[in-house]
Amino acid sequence: MELIVHEKRPALEAWLAERFGADHVRIDDVDRLGGGAVSENLALVLQVDGGPMQGWHEAVLRAAAAMGVDASLSKTDEFAVLRAACQAGVAAPEPLAVCLDAGLIGRPFYLMRRAEGVASGHVLVKADEPLRALARQLGRELGKLHRVRPGAAGLECLPPLTTDPARKAIATFRGWAGAEAGRDPVLAYGLRWLERNIPARQEVALCHGDFRTGNYLVQDGRLTAILDWEFAGWSDPMEDLAWFCARSWRFGRMDREAGGIADRADLYAGYEESAGRAVDPVRVAYWETAAYVRWAIMSVQQGRRHTSGVEPSLQLALTGRMRPEIEHDLLLHLDALEGMGV
Amino acid sequence: MTDLPDARGLVDIALQTFRAEILPVLPSNRRVDAMMIARALSIAEREMQGPPDVVGPLRQLLGEEGDEDTLSRRLCAAIAEGRFDGSPALRSTLWAITRARLAVSNPRYA
Known part of the structure; x- marks a missing residue:
């Protein structure tokens, strides 16, 4: 299932603009990232016009898998943990925004800054x-x-x-x-x-x-x-x-x-x-x-x-x-x- | 038609061909999927040679007759009740079961 279908893109861009206090946000590139048996990860390139986030950003959109796994946190709770970890000084991806509304792209998700490197x-x-x-x-x-x-x-x-x-x-x-x-x-x-x-x-x-x-x-x-x-x-x-x-x-x-x-x-x-x-x-x-x-x-x-x-x-x-x-x-x-x- | 290639023979030759002819020419970004396909086929091929002998060790430990499912359930219940706490015989039975299962799923694992 495609997470970000063409029709959903404007709604997602508008939502991001509101979250970032920007005039406009454009999603320039979407790539599927591997490595998730439990979650689905997409790499996004964002162009933010106006506000404190002005400029280009490489981000990862993380959404729950189609079929939930018993032990895993909701995306909201995962976002809260990520924030706590970053505040504790742990090297974790910077959390950017969380969306509870499953209506926006079909599932709850959050956005974090994309970190570079090899995971394999x-x-x-x-x-x-x-x-x-x-x-x-x-x-x-x-x-x-x-x-x-x-x-x-x-x-x-x-x-x-x-x-x-x-x-x-x-x-x-x-x-x-x-x-x-x-x-x-x-x-x-x-x-x-x-x-x-x-x-x-x-x-x-x-x-x-x-x-x-x-x-x-x-x-x-x-x-x-x-x-x-x-x-x-x-x-x-x-x-x-x-x-x-x-x-x-x-x-x-x-x-x-x-x-x-x-x-x-x-x-x-x-x-x-x-x-x-x-x-x-x-x-x-x-x-x-x-x-x-x-x-x-x-x-x-x-x-x-x-x-x-x-x-x-x-x-x-x-x-x-x-x-x-x-x-x-x-x-x-x-x-x-x-x-x-x- | 006794010379008809059987299921095991088909999977075996499909796997050999896949490894020799296809794997080497695949781009590197398809390699993980290809290795998974080879792994799945090799497990299937070994399973077609016959299921792992789990029932033998179970019968020996319990001194009872029965199929794998029945004896496994009995042993699980006995373990949960503490009837095998500290039993060296249990540990060797669990090793025998696990080695038998590994012989199918991944014989080279150590």
Whole structure:
């Protein structure tokens, strides 16, 4: 489905002009951007006449996917998170405008400034030498994000935690898995392990929820922006670190445990520079188990979006077939934990 | 008509031809889609050789007869009730199931 059809363009331009306090806004170019299984992204070139935004701007319009995903934020809430992240000094795309009115282009959407760089995990992990400075920088950015705590202004829209993050996560996973948790013994075992090993001490911070290689942009070896904020929410900050380091996001570079780009030590060192807390490796290990369980269930969901016939897609179908790989990583991780005596 | 190429043979030769003749001449911006097509065909071809043997390990662990679905459900219920907490036998069964499934979906994964 085309998001910006010819007839919708004048209405969108008028809306943008009003938002930007401009006399006139012209959308000069529209390009589809890849990389969204959950959202749809369009690159726009805007020419703004008059007002504080006068001039040319490269922007990204981000709209909800045709079929919503259980866990993802509404585009309005995602916009609020992006604003909070930018205010906390995190390298994220600058949010520009949000539109709740599904009438304008057919779905709610928001606009952000386009950041430059490469996101592809396959490209990033090909570096001959580990990208230690990049991993450190990513750690620092995550640390800044995790300084945002419940009660922060502008984030009232995010659902508050009614229990600790681990129990909340397990309940969420069970909800998503539905009958599958009663059919797949590996999944049942992963969930049981999570219930039996809930960490005694947990913290709560604003978490990205999908912080991993593939979801940030790099230009000339430096981070330009962290993307894909639709799974953000309140959780234990160790969850974001664990997700980043899970084998699932190393793109084949298994020896570089921090996202296939460097060592955990590089990521952790950057994190501790800005987070105001130490990394707790035992809790990270707990959340790494949670990462595999979560991703295994998400792969089932993505496969279902294809098999249901709502969204026929080769990519979604293949993601549904990745479950044995994810469960392999889960078992490998649990074996390693036992070796560590955890 | 026993010499009629069967489904598996067709998928296999289609995949070989696709890899040898089509993939190398595609522009780089079509490569991701092409690799996905090759992956889908190779999974289908392996699945046509027969489903993964999941029921064997399940029977061995539970000491019961039944089809894959029945035994999987029984094992899931037992795990949820804690009847296999700390069981090394369970862990090796889960590995056997997972390796069998990987043999179809991605045999080179490690």
